[in-house]
Amino acid sequence: MTSHTARRLTLGALVHGSGGHIAGWRHPDARPDGQLDFAFHADIARTLERGRFDALFVADVVALWGHQLDSLSRTGRAEHFEPLTLLAALSLVTEHIGLAATATTTYNHPFHIARKFASLDHISGGRAAWNVVTSVVPLEAANFGYDSHLEHELRYRRADEFVQVVKALWDSYDDEAVVRDKEGGRYYDPAGLHTPHHRGEHFAVRGPLNISRPPQGHPVVFQAGSSETGREFAARHGEVLFTTQHELGAAQAFYADIKARAAAHGRAPAHVLVWPGLTPLVAPTETEARRRLAELQDLIHDDVARRLVQDNIGDLDLTDHPVDGPLPDIPETNRSKSRRDLLLKLAHDEKLTIRQLAHRFAAGAAVAGTPEQIADHIETWFRAYAADGFNISFPYLPGPAEDFVDQVVPLLQLRGLLPTEYEGTTLRENLGLPRPAARDRRLQETGR
Numbered sequence: 001m002t003s004h005t006a007r008r009l010t011l012g013a014l015v016h017g018s019g020g021h022i023a024g025w026r027h028p029d030a031r032p033d034g035q036l037d038f039a040f041h042a043d044i045a046r047t048l049e050r051g052r053f054d055a056l057f058v059a060d061v062v063a064l065w066g067h068q069l070d071s072l073s074r075t076g077r078a079e080h081f082e083p084l085t086l087l088a089a090l091s092l093v094t095e096h097i098g099l100a101a102t103a104t105t106t107y108n109h110p111f112h113i114a115r116k117f118a119s120l121d122h123i124s125g126g127r128a129a130w131n132v133v134t135s136v137v138p139l140e141a142a143n144f145g146y147d148s149h150l151e152h153e154l155r156y157r158r159a160d161e162f163v164q165v166v167k168a169l170w171d172s173y174d175d176e177a178v179v180r181d182k183e184g185g186r187y188y189d190p191a192g193l194h195t196p197h198h199r200g201e202h203f204a205v206r207g208p209l210n211i212s213r214p215p216q217g218h219p220v221v222f223q224a225g226s227s228e229t230g231r232e233f234a235a236r237h238g239e240v241l242f243t244t245q246h247e248l249g250a251a252q253a254f255y256a257d258i259k260a261r262a263a264a265h266g267r268a269p270a271h272v273l274v275w276p277g278l279t280p281l282v283a284p285t286e287t288e289a290r291r292r293l294a295e296l297q298d299l300i301h302d303d304v305a306r307r308l309v310q311d312n313i314g315d316l317d318l319t320d321h322p323v324d325g326p327l328p329d330i331p332e333t334n335r336s337k338s339r340r341d342l343l344l345k346l347a348h349d350e351k352l353t354i355r356q357l358a359h360r361f362a363a364g365a366a367v368a369g370t371p372e373q374i375a376d377h378i379e380t381w382f383r384a385y386a387a388d389g390f391n392i393s394f395p396y397l398p399g400p401a402e403d404f405v406d407q408v409v410p411l412l413q414l415r416g417l418l419p420t421e422y423e424g425t426t427l428r429e430n431l432g433l434p435r436p437a438a439r440d441r442r443l444q445e446t447g448r
């Protein structure tokens with residue numbers, strides 16, 4: 001158990017078997033066969049644990065990861081493990097690293113989610129986290145009987161109620177309520193069991209939950225809202241926030257904005273950690289690192305370049321547009337707003353072709369450089385209050401993860417930014433986040 005008085009760097013890794021770069025799976029050293037290979041994932045988790053990563057994060061959509069099958073067949077995104085199943089298995093081959101799974105509030109029910117994450121938290125000894133998403137990929141809707149997602153605002157209203165119900169369910173039992181007293185014949189103390197009796201706009205959930213309070217009280221809540229509505233949601237509920245800014249100034253602005261919003265909701269800003277994305281390409285020289293990035297970009301097929309732009313901007317068809325030509329005019333859509341705005345601004349400001357825009361998007365948060373340069377980048381952003389930590393996405397696996405752990409992490413430790421050992425037992429403790437009090441329920445109890 002530890003309490004963090006000093007602000008310290010925290011690190012998470014996004015693990016996707018075929019790698020974070022859209023063409024990463026085609027790299028000569030990539031292991032696309034690892035996508036559905038548990039031993040491959042176990043090795044990566046152990047590598048990250050050796051590098052003292054706080055958390056391993058698995059993204060998810062409840063569909064094939066894209067719009068249509070044309071370009072999808074040219075990416076490594078056609079198949080992936082269900083995150084909670086994978087993380088439950090990984091919890092058995094790791095000891096310290098946090099395990100963050102994505103689950104959508106649009107196509108799930110709060111009771112199932114509360115129960116599954118409580119189970120993962122118990123199985124892992126307090127290492128579970130839930131990345132709360134509202135779903136953005138259109139194919140997901142069709143898998144649940146809908147033509148399209150709920151409208152953006154409504155998705156977040158549902159998410160808000162969803163998270164409140166889940167927290168109330170996690171608090172069904174007080175911490176010490178399950179006594180298992182053989183002598184006295186009491187499995188649990190009835191006074192320590194609380195029934196939420198929730199009735200709201202989207203859900204009616206009586207409760208209580210059928211599992212005792214998670215070791216962390218509540219598994220850590222991850223979130224990546226970025227639009228106005230999304231940021232408000234993140235500031236209310238998120239404890240680790242993924243962000244997408246690639247420039248220091250923009251990242252500082254996001255950081256300040258989200259901390260101010262958290263404070264406005266009565267939360268301690270230090271308990272809302274901001275993690276921009278970072279895709280490190282480490283090499284002995286900067287020139288070599290840049291060459292490695294260019295090599296990856298050249299592996300992006302034309303169909304993928306078009307589709308990458310198309311999928312991230314909205315419902316438009318670029319099939320007949322030359323990939324080395326400009327973007328056509330874009331209509332308003334119900335898709336992820338912040339990402340679309342970011343891309344449109346980029347294309348307009350720099351007069352980019354479809355391919356160039358796709359390359360920018362694929363490069364995303366790539367930082368190519370020597371271990372010292374990558375460590376400098378991390379330190380600069382951390383000290384400039386642009387980041388509390390980073391969500392590190394390796395362009396392909398496993399090589400770049402090993403390079404980062406062997407070459408960059410020791411520098412961060414030498415600089416006193418990252419401890420050499422895990423200091424806490426739970427993910428919350430390692431991240432310096434408080435454990436929610438058992439009776440801190442938002443929902444009204446109306447009796448049992």
Ligand SMILES: Cc1cc2nc3c(=O)[nH]c(=O)nc-3n(C[C@H](O)[C@H](O)[C@H](O)COP(=O)(O)O)c2cc1C
Nearest residue numbers: 059060102133135224225226227230242336337338
């Ligand atoms: C690093 C990162 C990871 C994300 N992971 C997922 C995911 O696994 N599944 C998903 O449906 N959305 C994911 N998202 C999308 C966000 O949940 C969110 O919808 C997006 O950032 C747009 O913000 P907005 O909803 O406020 O417009 C992710 C976003 C980021 C930046």
